[in-house]
Amino acid sequence: MLKTVFLASAMTLALSAAAGAQQQPASPSPAPAQTQQAPNTGAPTITVVNIVDVEQLPPETKTQVDQYVAKQGNDGLQKLRQSIDSTPEAKSALQQKGMTSEEVVAASLDNNGTLTLITKKKPS
Known part of the structure; x- marks a missing residue:
């Protein structure tokens, strides 16, 4: 599970790149013989989405996640959440x-x- 914590920042970058590729504006009038290809971001295609509550994690892993979140701060969380919102599978x-x-x-x-x-979960 430690791998999950450390991959989160890489995931944010991968989702951002994937979202950017999905949101590219279409050119006004492409030439008929011209084909557009999405850039190869190197990120794997999302095939499965698992959602895990932090409270379900083992205590040691939960502590690591909490430390990671604290280190990322609000800016890091906002970027992650924007990436998720722009990724249809995750949303x-x-x-x-x-x-x-x-x-x-x-x-x-x-x-x-x-x-x-x-x-x-957000506090009620």
């Missing part, structure tokens, strides 16, 4: 659980395309 998986990106505190994308979102 949809959260919505199916009645959640939003505001509850995500860390994320990990492995080489097989499994995206793990670590969430923490």
Whole structure:
């Protein structure tokens, strides 16, 4: 699970790149013979999204996640959440659980395309 914590920042970058590729504006009038290809970001395609509450993690891993979140600060969390909101697979998986990106505190994308979102419920 330690791997999940350390991959979260890489995941943020990968989601940002994937979101950027998805949000590229179409050219006004492309030439008929011209084909557009999305840039190769090197990030794996998301195949599965797992959502895990931080309270379900082992105590040691939970502490590591909390330390990582504290280190990232609000700016890091905002970037992560913006990336999630611009990634349809992630946003949809959260919505199916009645959640939003505001509850995500860390994320990990492995080489097989499994995206793990670590969430923490907001205080009522």
